[in-house]
Amino acid sequence: MMLDLNEVESFYGDAQALFGVSFSVAEGEVVALLGRNGMGKTSTVASITGLLTPKRGLIRFQGQTISGQPAHKIARAGIGLVPEGRRVFPNLTVRENLVATAIPRPDAQVSWDLDAVYDLFPPLIKLRGRMAANLSGGEQQMVAVGRALMTNPSLLILDEATEGLAPLVRDQIWAAIRRLAALKLSILVIDKNIDALLALAHRHVVLEKGRVSWTGTSDQLADQDFRHRTLGL
Numbered sequence: 001m002m003l004d005l006n007e008v009e010s011f012y013g014d015a016q017a018l019f020g021v022s023f024s025v026a027e028g029e030v031v032a033l034l035g036r037n038g039m040g041k042t043s044t045v046a047s048i049t050g051l052l053t054p055k056r057g058l059i060r061f062q063g064q065t066i067s068g069q070p071a072h073k074i075a076r077a078g079i080g081l082v083p084e085g086r087r088v089f090p091n092l093t094v095r096e097n098l099v100a101t102a103i104p105r106p107d108a109q110v111s112w113d114l115d116a117v118y119d120l121f122p123p124l125i126k127l128r129g130r131m132a133a134n135l136s137g138g139e140q141q142m143v144a145v146g147r148a149l150m151t152n153p154s155l156l157i158l159d160e161a162t163e164g165l166a167p168l169v170r171d172q173i174w175a176a177i178r179r180l181a182a183l184k185l186s187i188l189v190i191d192k193n194i195d196a197l198l199a200l201a202h203r204h205v206v207l208e209k210g211r212v213s214w215t216g217t218s219d220q221l222a223d224q225d226f227r228h229r230t231l232g233l
């Protein structure tokens with residue numbers, strides 16, 4: 001198993017956000033994490049990536065326990081994060097953003113370097129010397145995805161990577177994610193666009209108030225009635 005969460009409970013101070021979250025992502029699998037606002041999607045991502053330390057439960061990545069480890073160690077183990085809100089380094093150039101946290105893995109099956117990222121996002125080529133603060137939202141999002149890929153992750157996590165983008169740019173980001181899925185990268189993806197997720201994800205995990213309320217396939221989730229009535233999505 002690529003990623004395995006077992007009864008994960010996480011807190012912000014005294015406030016509990018996750019109440020025993022369990023699910024897994026297999027190698028080469030694309031799993032969508034769904035749920036309305038505030039249901040615990042980002043908290044789950046934070047728990048996986050070490051930004052939030054689970055109080056109870058276990059998270060394993062490629063067989064190793066990662067829960068309790070610091071974020072930089074988890075990144076180095078091979079989990080790449082495209083965080084909610086993009087969070088590019090505003091005072092670094094595009095190129096500097098991409099290399100700042102890069103982890104070269106030349107022996108990997110698919111190895112990401114600057115050329116590979118520019119090939120995935122051609123608009124970044126002519127912007128490579130530009131400060132990230134001076135980019136559009138879509139361009140920043142390309143940098144955020146590229147920066148995560150430069151760590152050569154075995155698992156890529158995308159938290160609302162198309163949020164707040166114009167339709168055309170949004171399509172470019174989806175096209176890139178589809179290309180990554182075709183390369184058999186394991187992906188955990190969060191997004192508001194259910195139709196895009198139905199087309200992309202092998203499996204879906206729905207969170208409700210910090211708990212997994214449903215897991216299933218795109219076929220099951222494609223039924224709008226079921227989605228509205230049972231899942232409230």
Ligand SMILES: Nc1ncnc2c1ncn2[C@@H]1O[C@H](COP(=O)(O)OP(=O)(O)OP(=O)(O)O)[C@@H](O)[C@H]1O
Nearest residue numbers: 012015016017035036037038039040041042043044
């Ligand atoms: N930094 C924080 N401090 C305290 N509580 C937080 C913090 N971040 C999130 N929470 C709380 O944890 C719960 C889960 O929030 P989380 O951000 O994980 O939801 P989400 O599913 O990602 O929502 P959204 O769709 O809005 O991004 C919510 O009740 C939220 O208010």
Ligand SMILES: [Mg+2]
Nearest residue numbers: 041042043084
């Ligand atoms: Mg969130």
